[in-house]
Amino acid sequence: MPARWWRTLGAVFVLLVFVPPLVLLVSGSLTEPGQPPPPTPRLLPEPLSAAGYEHAWSLGSLGRATLNSVLVAAVAVPLSVLVAAWAGFALARSSRRLVTVVVTASLLALMAPATALLLPRFVIFRFLGLTDTLVPLIAPALLGASPLYVLVYYLAFRGLPADLYDTCRLCDLTPARTWWRFALPVVRPVTAALTALSFILTWSNFLDPLVYVYDRDLFTLPLALRSLSVLDPTNFPVFLAGAVVATLPPVIVFVLAQRWFLRSESPGRQLR
Amino acid sequence: MLAPYLLGLVVLVLGPFVITLALAFTEYDLIRPPVWTGTGNFTELTRDPIFRTALVNSLVFAAVAVPLRLLIALALALLLHRRAMAAGPARTAAVLPAAVPEIAYGLLWLWLLNPLYGPINQVLALGGQNGLTVFGRTPPQWLTDPADARAAIILMSLFTIGETFIILLAARRSLPHDVYELAALEDATSWDVLRRITLPLIAPVLGLLLVRDVIQSLHFSFVPALVVTDGGPPPYATTYVPLFAYRTAFEYLRYGYAAAATLVMLLLTVAAVAVQWRLLRRYGRFHDR
């Protein structure tokens, strides 16, 4: 079908626009470090060298940092999704008034620049004795990673057919079970999307660790990467290698999440 | 079920935010105790040329970048929401820029935008002579000309639409199927389908993203402006309010003053959002039960 071909054509165009920068990123990381930086990136570095990765690994303690990042993500991402899905669901089943209040508050929260929160949060975490631990990095999970995700869930849950909610009410399901048995499975594409996004958000959190974590052993990847970014210009492959390492997990997560997008049980077909 | 979120919202964001905003009425240098100055900071802001520049920069950025970002994300979501050859990789590719750590991405763009050797300008100079474009004009001086630098920051922001894109993708995929079949039967053109079905049906999500993007774009410009143009070209072509606030607060230790700048920004954002909020409400109504 022609429409299909247009889609493919479009997809190829998207690839052409979005991929080259990333190819440059990878090829740059494979350049031999210690050379004068080429003024223009090359597609195929000459000679090819993995030394950038070795240096990055040792200089930036990437191993340790990756471990920390994974640890944070492993706790924070499921928690974020859980909190966001809960909150979104609760909102979808709440009275108009409460919804207005919470949505307004969420939008206000979205408006708060990260830099405006650093200091008061620092005081809070210090008061709780949590600075210099990984807890402050996990804490944003309480927000569902971002209030936006709560609102997206809210819209998704609100869009489900009312009759289905009614069926759950008839079966005397508690809200929690309604959420678990019905609402959450049906919005699986949304969950997949938001899981990927909150992973990316958590993974690339830079300001929080910068301010709340002192101990080098607790550094996460963005911090390690930041320290590589101030290397001499001759060492740019080392930095790029770090960047590739830091980019890889989000890519993997996204590719995995993508499968779930496509396996949607759209409630639409039986909406009447 | 709302409790954890509300806790996070109040303790982690709203509370701290209110504290910071309260400090807008004080002179606070992060070290000595704050001193109440009333509206002193605000009067000073009105006279601060740097702040004024930053504010205008931010507003222009939002006005240009937000519609473009939304349009592109929407176009991509609609293009790629179905299975097609190359669609899967394209979806991943479209999200990737948002997944690359910001600093690395900034550095990458420094390369891309390199005025002499950068691929972008080399492509633009294809067919031209003496490093000029085919039309005999000098290619954009991304990093040294104020207007071009602003364009560069916007260009960069157009690539980090991953989040918007994915959310729209998910929204599109959960729309009912049979109404599209009906539209196909009526031989509705793609344009009609878009205008009369898809857009109204995803309007709530779109509205939310619009609001979010307006808000975000007023923060977004931070890292790229820092890494790529460092707030320049001189004097303050790409200094946006967040960068201004960050520098003022943490480099110049004028936290109270920065808080005042943030508050001004917030009020403007609230005004902008209030307008869109009404749109959102109007479109969202059909979902009401």
Add this chain to the structure above:
Amino acid sequence: ACGSNSADKDDTPVQLLVFGAPEELEAYRTLISSYSKPVQLVEASDREDLLARLATSIAGGSPPDLFLMNYRFYGQFAVKDAIEPLDERVAASGVIDPADYYPVAMDAFKWQGKQLCLPQNVSSLAVYYNRTLFEKYRVPLPKAGWTWNDLLTTATAMTRDKNGGVIRAAESEGAALRPAVHGLGIEPSIIRLAPFVWSNGADIVDDPVRPTRLTLDSPGAREALKNLVDLRLAYGVVPTDQEVEAEDDESRFVNGRLAMLLSSRRSTTTFRSITGFEWDVAPLPIYRQPAGILHSDAYCLTRGSRNKDAAWDFLEYAISAEGQKIIAATGRTVPSHIEVSTSPAFLGPAQPPRSAKVFLDAIPTVRALPTVSTWPEIEDVTGGILENALYRGDRLDDVIRQLDEQTRPLFARAEYPR
């Protein structure tokens, strides 16, 4: 800011906040590991990060015990009483004798008569040059006592096209010629301009101790400024802004396409990786009298530290001869400890630059910038204006007026060391 004197605990490690590239941080780690007691290195990547950390942690009531900071930026902390004066401890110390250190560095960290921080290095501006290139084009090498005019002639002679011919690349010449080699790299900023103003017998501020305005309108300063911008506008020996954005001066030098570069000791580590050519350093050219500008970082003990004695112990160790040798090994610093600076640890011929002594020779003539609390802002504001002056050819009168007008409110807001 609470200056509590709570009991020191032996087991809690001293926290030291520094910033730097990974190799630099590695040197600090070596320093720490050679120290007998536990010290926790709190790492930041650059100055902005360090400031954000320091400011939030001081405000949040749990500052690191020690931090390392340039004298140009410590003023805002000093003025706010965030730094613990060290005079008594120095006096009581058996390890540190103030006389062992370059006075100019020590003085830069005096605030209202008190020694707030203790410097670990004392650097100054020098001219790095590509010796191989000079020899190739048979241009005389820069040497001590050379003048601004010598610099200009040299730079002009070294600005070459692809074929090695001397070209003039100023805009006024019209041609879209791009030199393959530029004669000189210099960053348009107040800290690069200042030594030449001083050398020309003028001053950059009206009062070095309690400045109220920039005095670049004085004839001497004006001449120095004009000569600086003429490098680009009249002679085209420095790269254009586009070229700088395309390839910064350091990379350009490393790539062998910049004959001379004005920079501090900082660049040495980068340049040590150069294999393609030989390079060396020369002293700054002079107008009327030799003048240099101080670059110095110091250890400061925070007022809010909970662990002051232990912190002091470490500080003592770090700036002692032993500690400084370790840091000097990175090549990045010129030790503030006189003895160390003249020892092979610094001057050792194993590594370039051969003429490392240039840095030491300059020390007697270096001057410090005013350490007012708003200095960071002043540097940022003047930087933009000077950049435009150099690259876009703003009228000199306008430039000077702008510099004056835009910095006045900053001076007015400033608090002074005395």
Add this chain to the structure above:
Amino acid sequence: MTDAGLVLEGVSAAYRDARVLHRLDLEVHRGELLVVLGPSGAGKSTLLRLVAGLHPVAEGRVLIQGRDVTTLRPGRRNVSMVFQSYALFPHLTALDNITFGLEVRDVSRAAARERARAAAASVGCAHLLDRRPGQLSGGERQRVALARALVREPDLFLFDEPLSNLDPELRVETRGELKALHARLGVTSVHVTHDQTEALVLADRIAVLRDGRLEQLGTPDEIWRSPATVFVARFVGSPAMNLVPAGGPVAPEGMPEALGPERLLGFRPEAVRLDPTGSGAPATVERVDVVGEDAHAYLRLADHLIVARVPASARPAPGDPAEVAVRWADVHVFDAGTGQRVPL
């Protein structure tokens, strides 16, 4: 309190501004099967939703087996409902849809499946248990929805047009199944349908609803033989009852007294005889619909159109002249103004 399975006392309901049910009083005996009939939009679904607790009661009380459930939440009312829209969970297979209500009530998984299979078999969807709703035809979905309701043993069954998308054979079968089940379990049931036969066959009593008001409540026989209003008379029966003004073109045989035009005479198509005895009213055949063994002949008498059900084998042809005769015993008399039945 009472022995009623379901009582509505002066119940009203509204959507925002629009009132849909008006102070409805209704009593369903315990174990009774009540069929609710009424035109589209009469408020039948709303009534069920209200009983289930899914729609708020504006005024009045609802009692299920003597318990006042007006303020009780739906899950606590122990009712089982088939939605007009089926309301199947798109992400669950038919089997999981059916067991849904059981599992959340902590019936063991095995037992739940056992019962689900039985329920599915009884409505003829046992072969579909692995499919998702999106993979089912309309009628198949409806059967799954029905099975889901039947698998439980509630105090009250609520069926909202549960058989509307089934084919006739299956409908008859399922109807029988429902009737048997009802006989076996004796659970009070309220059943909304548009199908005459279904209503008449299944119902213990029938409630006819019109614009949110109860028009008549009675046994199928009562509804059929003595409709309380013109509305009920015309609504039940297909083709609908003929109505002519008294003293008009048709004069029933054996009418005891002459009635004025303020009365309407109603008689069903089955009661119309077309025998050409000469005593009937002359008419012309306008159209004839053949429905299997029967035919519906539309007859024009002056400006009235009258339908007669005749055997298909003996049907007249369109255009034929005919004579219309009705026996007085088959005639219902209504007041032309109020539409109320006039007792004779």
Add this chain to the structure above:
Amino acid sequence: MTDAGLVLEGVSAAYRDARVLHRLDLEVHRGELLVVLGPSGAGKSTLLRLVAGLHPVAEGRVLIQGRDVTTLRPGRRNVSMVFQSYALFPHLTALDNITFGLEVRDVSRAAARERARAAAASVGCAHLLDRRPGQLSGGERQRVALARALVREPDLFLFDEPLSNLDPELRVETRGELKALHARLGVTSVHVTHDQTEALVLADRIAVLRDGRLEQLGTPDEIWRSPATVFVARFVGSPAMNLVPAGGPVAPEGMPEALGPERLLGFRPEAVRLDPTGSGAPATVERVDVVGEDAHAYLRLADHLIVARVPASARPAPGDPAEVAVRWADVHVFDAGTGQRVPL
């Protein structure tokens, strides 16, 4: 090419692995109204979706008015369809739902509204035009969906159970409306329904579908009077046709020859007489359903259950003995093995 309004040539369709239509051949004349009957899951909706182009054709060809549309996209086929699920746009009012197809075809707004109002009025939803689908009852939604289909003048109408949720009165009315419209416009139509009466009254011809295969295609009269198979015989007619083995309990009056048990005798409930003349087969009344004027009596003869339609006034009581008689003229003979009709 041909004069046919719609032709299916050896058309098959499948969902993933499951084949739903099997090499179907079907020709609908231009201007004809074809009713498709069949049990739930027979593939009726699939057939319509396939004609509309919404479901891919696995093999075979589809022609609309002589045009081969097999590979044409839905919008180019110029068909108008009512979905079983209505497929109303949730965000549009009823009016906008109806005008949708016109507006995307660039009919002026005013004209579109005019026509929409007319279409809505013809199916009785003119008073609902400002509401959104979420605010409509089931039947109201269906009417809007119907109006949306009727507002256009396509080459082909496809109706998927368009009246299933309407009340009988409205259904009769709308049915009449559809018939009149069809007579007026003469547009070829395919109409899926479960309603016998609807099928018999509306259809020019009826196609009976079973498991994706065409069981019989013929006029209502043919379908009713000479069902081609046991399946058709039992499927059409309610209650379904009685079937007993030849030589079994029932011996029709006037049977010319004796038939072996490899034949089945079919006779409709209407054909069963219960007159106690002594010549019939003895039976017992098991159950009696009263449906208005009629009653369905279920009679047990040995191990067979037979249904008779009798006037309600003359119905036997359950438990009564009865005698069953059938005339040979009313009997259909089928082959017991193949289920095919045996011509006599």
